[in-house]
Amino acid sequence: YGVDHRWLKEHIDNRIPSEGDLEIIFNKLGINFFSIESNQIGDWQLMQMLIFAASSISDISQELSSINKWYNENTISLDANADVGYRKIYFLSRKKKNVEKVMKSYKGMNRGAKKSSLLSVSSDTFKHFTVTISNIMRRYMDMGLRYKELDNKYQDLVVRNMENLDRINKLETELLIIKDSRTWLVVNRIRKIFVFAKNTILTARNIVKKIKRRIKTLTSENRNSYKTWIKNVEPKLWTDISTDSSTKVSIVVPTYNTPDKYLEPLMKSILDQSYPNWQLCISDASTDIDRKKSIEKMSKKDQRICYVYNKGLRISENTNAAIDMAEGEYIGLLDHDDLLSPNAINEVVARIQHNPSVDIIYSDEDKISDDGKERQIPFFKPDWSPDLLNGVNYITHFLVVRSGLIKEVGGLRPRYDGAQDYDLLLRLTEKTVNIDHIPKILYHWRLADGSTSKSVAEKDYADDAGQDALRDAIRRRNIRAEVVEIPERPTNYRLRYELPDDTPLVSIIIPFKDKADLLARCVDSILSKTTYDKYEIILLSNNSEEINTKNLIKELKSNNKIKIFEWNHPFNFSKINNYGAKQSSGDYCLFLNNDTEVINPDWLSEMVGVAIQPGIGVVGPMLLYPDSKDGIQHAGVVLGMMTMAGHVFRHRKPDEWTDFGLPSWPRNYLALTGACMLVSKAIFNEAGRFDEDFTIAGSDVALCLRIFENGHRNVYWPFATLYHYESVSVGTYHNGIQMDYDKSLLYYKPYHINGDGYFNSNLDLMNEQVGVKEG
Incomplete structure (x- = not known):
């Protein structure tokens, strides 16, 4: 419980006295004594079992209180004439007859009757416990039968047509909404249907319609688990608004023909920030003149917004142009169709104030529907994990970097467009170990057409660019390894380390x-x-x-x-x-x-x-x-x-x-x-x-x-x-x-x-299959 127990600490500091030591002292002082074994091991173990039972089944907690009271009132009788106890109690007196009187009284006690009573009340309690457990198991068995019934219903989804692989990939991403659930057995059945669907010839659109119709009831629970977390857990996580606003954070946004339906919510998410000392740096590479005018107009909403037009620049060059305008001590990266949570910058600054030496900060994230109405598919990340980063860009969003460091490494590199943020992270993390993770959802990645959040197939060059970035990183680090493609998981990578000529035994x-x-x-x-x-x-x-x-x-x-x-x-x-x-x-x-x-x-x-x-x-x-x-x-x-x-x-x-x-x-x-x-x-x-x-x-x-x-x-x-x-x-x-x-x-x-930093405090520790806390 975080505090030393004074009795145990006394034993540790001064050691437990032996029976021999005590009896020598008593004899030297002329003290008569009589000892008994107290808290019999068998009785103590039985009481512990009852305590554990009560912690699981609240219905028997009242009964446990009664048993505890009875046990404490009858401890001496239960201890009478037994062999092994949890501790030993000494009765001391200068007068021998007092000790003999206690000894005679103690030995006359009937342990058997009290022991029988303890076993009787304990047995009744365990029977209640067993019945309660049986009822729970019966409910789970009923659920299993329900799952089987649903599985049979899925069979009428067997399909006979085939759609091209690109559309199937989009469909599987949409199904992540369904897969984000504790009810993994049901979800697994759904996944199997889609694997089968790839080998058949019904259009992907019809598959979506049928499955949504068939599992509407089931998926309501799946969707609601994260909604429950948003409602019950997330509001408790936010840090108080900082009274010290001396730290400026510059948010850089490269735009390119960005529709108003994306840009307006993005602007609002910045303007609504609870922390005031921010700067928004927009570099616009739009080729559509109407889009350019619209973005430029929006940028005039607040004097903290800086805008520059750089027609036709690619993503890395455009981002670097935005970075060049940044005045803040720290720079945050934001895509032109995504959103920040209202407390994002405040949380970042609070972390900086707590750890002024931090160079890189990243947060958890989720996806947001194209219309911006539904948050879904959360990704709760571990703390800094270098071997994970070598397999996937798990950091992604929200990324905030000390401005001096991002400029030291030269910003983003155009040759890695598609995975430019991954390449940047691989280079940044070679320069510092001062990396901090905020286990809060600070970033909402939009499921928009053309975004890798929805389908990697939309940016088929991202996987190749990511592999190249990782190859470049292992060359810089003098690591002997091969970057191996994982075709079934684009933008996930595998390092196959080379073995030395003289391999170890x-x-x-x-x-x-x-x-x-x-x-x-x-x-x-x-x-x-x-x-x-x-x-x-x-x-x-x-x-x-x-x-x-x-x-x-x-x-x-x-x-x-x-x-x-x-x-x-x-x-x-x-x-x-x-x-x-x-x-x-x-x-x-x-x-x-x-x-x-x-x-x-x-x-x-x-x-x-x-x-x-x-x-x-x-x-x-x-x-x-x-x-x-x-x-x-x-x-x-x-x-x-x-x-x-x-x-x-x-x-x-x-x-x-x-x-x-x-x-x-x-x-x-x-x-x-x-x-x-x-x-x-x-x-x-x-x-x-x-x-x-x-x-x-x-x-x-x-x-x-x-x-x-x-x-x-x-x-x-x-x-x-x-x-x-x-x-x-x-x-x-x-x-x-x-x-x-x-x-x-x-x-x-x-x-x-x-807490275990390689897990995430928002996830339920009592769920090995992984799921969010719900309260």
């Missing part, structure tokens, strides 16, 4: 206990598919007994890539993996669960290529459930998700759009799963290896946090993929889980309090 460390079928599948997939040649497999048998396992071990021993060791102790994830690392010869350790299976042959080459880059700590792949309909199992770990640490994008499809972007983007995270993680042995040892106080769960996240805190970036790399059968190898453990939970809290506490 990777030790693949796999603990196991029996389950020979799992181990055989895992090892065979590595041996038969992996194209990276320089690896060894360290197999760690943990109390294996089955004959099938022993036969498999004999078979595997003949392979010179495999080393097999026995570790016959009670299972401890941390200890067994640390032991494996000690036995390994590799420069890098890849910790791998035995319930995994390699999918793409270059998985290890991809992971090693990332891991050898400067500044990289842990690298983790995309893990998929073996049944394709279950989607993603791991695409990064978010601190605070599902109360502790959860797998973001769980059950999403890799290319399914969410309010947090695509699961198939490479990303930086605080942590990655230990089911498959690659790290250099030097960094692993520097971080203290896996913490052996953890038994089953949590040490992988704790290791990642220590590595991050040591100054390394942890990277999720979706271009390496494996199946994960998730926990079938370990099974269910009860002993040790509570200790792991408590230990994890110590590591996670700062991030639970301050």
